[in-house]
Amino acid sequence: MRILLLGGTGEARALAARLHPDYDIISSLAGRVPDPALPAGPVRIGGFGGVAGLRQWLGDNEISAVVDATHPFAATMTSHAAQVCAELGMPHLVLARPPWDAAGAVRVGSDVEAAHVVADQHYSRVFLTTGRSGVAPFTSSRAWFLIRVVTPPDAVVLPCNHEVLLSRGPYDYADECALLRDNRIDVLVTKNSGGELTEAKLRAAADLGIAVVMIDRPALPAGVHAVGTVDEAIDWVARLAA
Ligand code: NAP
Numbered sequence: 001m002r003i004l005l006l007g008g009t010g011e012a013r014a015l016a017a018r019l020h021p022d023y024d025i026i027s028s029l030a031g032r033v034p035d036p037a038l039p040a041g042p043v044r045i046g047g048f049g050g051v052a053g054l055r056q057w058l059g060d061n062e063i064s065a066v067v068d069a070t071h072p073f074a075a076t077m078t079s080h081a082a083q084v085c086a087e088l089g090m091p092h093l094v095l096a097r098p099p100w101d102a103a104g105a106v107r108v109g110s111d112v113e114a115a116h117v118v119a120d121q122h123y124s125r126v127f128l129t130t131g132r133s134g135v136a137p138f139t140s141s142r143a144w145f146l147i148r149v150v151t152p153p154d155a156v157v158l159p160c161n162h163e164v165l166l167s168r169g170p171y172d173y174a175d176e177c178a179l180l181r182d183n184r185i186d187v188l189v190t191k192n193s194g195g196e197l198t199e200a201k202l203r204a205a206a207d208l209g210i211a212v213v214m215i216d217r218p219a220l221p222a223g224v225h226a227v228g229t230v231d232e233a234i235d236w237v238a239r240l241a242a
Helices: 010-019 050-060 075-088 111-120 173-182 200-208 230-241
Strands: 002-006 024-029 043-045 065-068 092-095 106-108 125-129 144-149 161-166 187-191 211-215
Touching: 002 010, 010 024, 010 092, 010 230, 050 075, 065 075, 065 230, 075 092, 092 230, 106 111, 111 187, 111 211, 173 200, 187 200, 200 211
Parallel strands: 002 024, 002 065, 024 043, 065 092, 106 211, 125 144, 125 187, 144 161, 187 211
Antiparallel strands: none
């Protein structure tokens, strides 16, 4: 049994470290960041070329199961994997870390809606943590933005008042408090990514009385089997192998 592990997350790396070398796995990364943290075991990097490319690749590489441990907002990859596995009748699991508790946050369905909330509420100092592809809806805002991204934003035009902070988590509570305070932030805009590595910003915002606008996750494709922890994913693989 050869398993494709769709990665790009801490959970995917933790899963690879637990499965390799007992199971025949190959991890896949999109190749978005120049120096990715590599998972244990064999790794391939780069897109498959859409649904057709993925179908071809699975056949060429004699894959018999797919575990999708991509980020909860990597909806295109998740949709492609679900579609191809359903077509091929291939065992398929989604490992999606539990979402954060959004109580107290303004919940929105997209980054565009988040930009509307920022404008409507007249927030003036925004901590924007929606990733490099999540900046474009804010470009016409007059507010000041602290844009924290791992790699530079995709948007050609950025908000007229901004600072880009290139950094990669994990982040701790004390540093997040200091960042929010030093930059006089009045609203935090975040995806509901879940996970412990970047959760401290939420506790810091709550304790400092800073508003939070949280973008809900895209829905999983209908009918997929999903688990929330690495342990559950290991159990699924072990049952499949047995
Ligand atoms: P996406 O929008 O769902 O996917 C866009 C395209 O990127 C896919 O159609 C696929 O290209 C390629 N791709 C994505 N994940 C891949 C993987 N693990 N292996 C090979 N190809 C992959 O994905 P995204 O939101 O840009 O995220 C890209 C990667 O960054 C993912 O692996 C994800 O786990 C990680 N990540 C994403 C976020 C986020 O907020 N979205 C945050 C942290 C990490 P083809 O169609 O050519 O196959």
